[in-house]
Amino acid sequence: MSAPDVSHEERDAMVRAALAAQGDSGVTPRHTLFYFYGEGDHDDLNEVARRAGFVTRGQDDSTILETTMAVDASSFAPVSSMMQSWAAAFQLDYDGWECAVVTN
Structure with missing residues (x-):
């Protein structure tokens, strides 16, 4: 879903919209992954x-961060901002996130 002309906030909203279309409000904590690429300081x-x-894994020019968290807008916004800040601080490309669909 990488699209350089779309902000991370818009991309986050698109993921949440896809979850909502499957009956997932995002409030239930679930396994969530964040992707970083580039030649910066992994x-x-x-x-x-x-x-x-976070649990971290990766090799060479990629890092994946893992955690369990809610992904509704209010819970997720500060984490998304933190990921963008980390990407800038370590000269990496933050490529977004993904999570499992959870319906109750």
Whole structure:
């Protein structure tokens, strides 16, 4: 879903709209992944993310951060901002996120 002309906020809303179309409000915590690419400082990203409670994995020029969280707009907005800040700080491309669909 990478589209450089679409803001992360718009992309986040598109993912939430796809979840809502499947009956998922986003409020139930679920496994969520965040993707970073590029030739920046993946080691420092991994260190900061681990300290913030994320599981990290990746190799060479990619890092995936994992956590369990709610993805509704109010819960997710601060995390999305943090991911964008980390990408800027470590000179990486933040490519967005994905999660499981959870319906109750």
